[in-house]
Amino acid sequence: MKYEFSARAHTLLSSPQLSIRTQMRRGSLISLAEELPAEELFPLSLLAEAASTVISADAGALQYGDPEGYAPLRDWLTGDWLTAKGVKVTEGGVLLTTGSQQAVDLLSRVYIDPGDRVLVENPTSPGFLQALRMQGAVIIPVQGDREGLLPDHLRRQIQQHRPKMLFATPSFTNPSGILWSLQRRMEVLELCASYNVLIVEDDSYGDLHFQRHGEPPGKKYPSLYALENVSTGGHVLYIGSFSKTVAPALRTGWAAGSRELIGMMTAAKQMADWQSSTLNQRLLHHLLDASAFDLREHIALLNREYNTRLKLMAELLKRPAWKNSSYDMPDGGMFLWVSLPVGLDALALLKCALGKGVAFLPGPLCSVDGGANYIRLNFSHPGRDELLLGMNLMSEAVTEFTARS
Amino acid sequence: MKYEFSARAHTLLSSPQLSIRTQMRRGSLISLAEELPAEELFPLSLLAEAASTVISADAGALQYGDPEGYAPLRDWLTGDWLTAKGVKVTEGGVLLTTGSQQAVDLLSRVYIDPGDRVLVENPTSPGFLQALRMQGAVIIPVQGDREGLLPDHLRRQIQQHRPKMLFATPSFTNPSGILWSLQRRMEVLELCASYNVLIVEDDSYGDLHFQRHGEPPGKKYPSLYALENVSTGGHVLYIGSFSKTVAPALRTGWAAGSRELIGMMTAAKQMADWQSSTLNQRLLHHLLDASAFDLREHIALLNREYNTRLKLMAELLKRPAWKNSSYDMPDGGMFLWVSLPVGLDALALLKCALGKGVAFLPGPLCSVDGGANYIRLNFSHPGRDELLLGMNLMSEAVTEFTARS
Known part of the structure; x- marks a missing residue:
């Protein structure tokens, strides 16, 4: 049948998060795109x-x-x-x-x-x-x-x-x-x-x-x-x-x-x-x-580990691929918000990165308008090895673009 | 601060289900109002x-x-x-x-x-x-x-x-x-x-x-x-x-x-x-x-018990208080939909019933308009003793109104 959706239903379909997730399921992507906590730290x-x-x-x-x-x-x-x-x-x-x-x-x-x-x-x-x-x-x-x-x-x-x-x-x-x-x-x-x-x-x-x-x-x-x-x-x-x-x-x-x-x-x-x-x-x-669970202690544990991962990500962002990028080092949270080298478009970079097996969140999803020059990287979910591998792939993707221009 | 709610937010506040639930929490009401399954049958x-x-x-x-x-x-x-x-x-x-x-x-x-x-x-x-x-x-x-x-x-x-x-x-x-x-x-x-x-x-x-x-x-x-x-x-x-x-x-x-x-x-x-x-x-x-759980068998168990409760409720509705009421006996589900004696208003009856310690769902909540002469009784949740007690209180409430007129 021909559906007549409500006037604003189409605003929902613009969600690239849905399509990133669909692509992630199909392959074996490393995701720096989502806002997932580290599951190895869950109080199972x-x-x-x-x-x-x-x-x-x-x-x-x-x-x-x-x-x-x-x-x-x-x-x-x-x-x-x-x-x-x-x-x-x-x-x-x-x-x-x-x-x-x-x-x-x-x-x-x-x-x-x-x-x-x-x-x-x-x-x-x-x-x-x-x-x-x-x-x-x-x-x-x-x-x-x-x-x-x-x-x-x-x-x-x-x-x-x-x-x-x-x-x-x-x-x-x-x-x-x-x-x-x-x-x-x-x-x-x-x-x-x-x-x-x-x-x-x-x-x-x-x-x-x-x-x-x-x-x-x-x-x-x-x-x-x-x-x-x-x-x-x-x-x-x-x-x-x-x-x-x-x-x-x-x-x-x-x-x-x-x-x-x-x-x-x-x-x-x-x-x-x-x-x-x-x-x-x-x-x-x-x-x-x-139970024996102490939320304050647990949060302290999370913060020690997330801080380590953040510092690792920051270290990896010192590589040559990122030399014209910048970011402010946060004191908490789950994300780095990185500005790309001039002229590098986040959505184009995403396509390339997905091809290589890594995902991130492109800036326009976080922006009222614009944001094309930014990407959001999550550091809380990937373990250290995964983070290293994911950032290697990201560096490759960025280099492909910057080498061209 | 003075809030400016959205135009249709007020439609939400007309929910007597919320207020029935609030009153139930405060006292120790028997509820024939909700659509709860029998918790003693949960596969705990x-x-x-x-x-x-x-x-x-x-x-x-x-x-x-x-x-x-x-x-x-x-x-x-x-x-x-x-x-x-x-x-x-x-x-x-x-x-x-x-x-x-x-x-x-x-x-x-x-x-x-x-x-x-x-x-x-x-x-x-x-x-x-x-x-x-x-x-x-x-x-x-x-x-x-x-x-x-x-x-x-x-x-x-x-x-x-x-x-x-x-x-x-x-x-x-x-x-x-x-x-x-x-x-x-x-x-x-x-x-x-x-x-x-x-x-x-x-x-x-x-x-x-x-x-x-x-x-x-x-x-x-x-x-x-x-x-x-x-x-x-x-x-x-x-x-x-x-x-x-x-x-x-x-x-x-x-x-x-x-x-x-x-x-x-x-x-x-x-x-x-x-x-x-x-x-x-x-x-x-x-x-x-x-697991050892079999959903078909479990549903058969529920249906035997709910049918017993339904028949008990139907039996209790044969009492004199209900003589000018009527309903169709269902073959399933969780509810009896009862028409009240002429002139008896469901919302007025609810007030009286709540005072006695029993709740039901008044017909207007289930109706596009009207429904004042109907009530919905749930038979799946109350155990047999509770059902007996609840229906006794309901009968009392109905009698109070019909005796007056």
Whole structure:
């Protein structure tokens, strides 16, 4: 039959991530394209034990649960864990979601009508851009530097476009890895609050903050959500995830915010899929609360290993192939955002790289417009040997282009 | 801050299911309102074993997977299981979702623009109505009888409204429990195909088909999807779920259809939440494929027990309180759809029943308009004692109203 898809359905098909993944499955590609954690560090045996205990203990673990998510896990989260980050959550102010992406999508659905203006960092998360485009938002980029968004440009964009929202990742922006300074955090919060712009703050990478050996401890800035006075607040929706710190297949992210906002998102959640998996949420809760697993220690382990991989990747980027490339060394996260030599197009390079057996994320996927001269490289997933091999293939691909010109 | 929600977000807040659930949590209500399976029949020990095996075997069980879902589970599903039902699925023609509700929502998002007309049975699933309202569809009811939709009325509604879709549950319609006859199935399929109306066929309850003792075997009609010639087809999207037959907390439903339709839904799935839980899908696959669990036997067990509960409920509905009520006895599913004595309003009755400690689903939630005189009673979840107690309280509530008038 001849299908008549909805007006914005076509925005979904532009996703080269889908086609990269399809190609990866067919061959044996090394992927520097995705945002996967290192699976060799998953707490497998503790999770296997947790699963067995949780399922045997109570048939309720396999029954439908609440759309808000398993209450003891919400309590764990909003207890010591978020409190230690200065994040206060009121009763009814947290919703468990299927990863952080679902929180982004649900909020977009309850807050954005077609034609509404939404501000983003540029470059920004491909997942934000997809959700916003599907919702018909007009996406407005705000300029930034190494300290975060530029307040003057933010003010001008607000005054000119009257946006409803700002999507931002102040701690290790995907893909640029930028950590906003405290000053910028306060300025952005103040500006958005004064113009009634809702801030969606994705803190999925915030815990992946590396302490480098011999360097002073990394600066741990409070989130925008923590900086806002809760009693007068509500301007920030705070999003996080266990996908990067425990395991993605548990598909557990969360949104924290005002009761009004979370209430509306919970209603949308129920309409979208009733609820995420109670079983996964109970597993996670058992792991965190009643097993030998220590999330802080585990994150420290991840950060040591990811920092090693990042440094290896940075070392490999010193090779001649990359001499006209550049990047800023991040203090955390999962990505390097690399500018290519002038004239080298990321999509053309991707085609060549895929032919050689390596994938990366081309800049346009992270960009409101442009980005053709950038690539995003993931350093958290590939083991050291794979990283070495993948970067060798990348160097070959770059050399093929630069040697020609 | 003052929030400016999207234009249709308010449609979500009208959900009395949310408020029934909130009230249930606060007290100790007996719920005849929801669509929960009997948790005492969950295959707990086999699932606990599966979980332990799957997690220990392979870190991939905890990693991100494909947006389409775990390939071996898709293969299992489209192999003998669906083939035995006459359901043929082509390569790329199946998507695993977070329950059947997500399949409904994803399709609505990629297929419906605000103002598009969509046909539904009336009464119909509250989940369909929510997803369609959120998408801004104009919902058009089609009349039916005990055999299914009335072809003449369907034709008139198609000719008058030019709808894009029909949502239907031919096997044990939620809430009415109707099983469409083969004749009606063929007529509806032919009509929709000739007018290019996409049929969304929810078969989530199809397996809950009771063989009554001493009665001839139930008539197992093919699904609309199975009736359509696959090579010329594409007019039916077929939706199913393991929530009713194995366990809801695994959150695994599916959609099967043409490659084009499933491809678009997969792209929407990736945007909405990247993917459902690989872990849950692997658990389910291990249970179905490599354990002592036999899904057909398990379904037979469920059906024996649910039939017993249904008959108990029917027995209790013979009490004097219900003398001016009526219902059709279904051959399967999870619900009785009861018309109340004239003048008795379902929402007023709900208030009274909640006060007594029992909940049900009021008819308006299942209705395009009206339905005030109907209630939906679930017989699959409450155990026999609970069912007895719950129906006692219901009888009391009804009597309070009818005694007054």
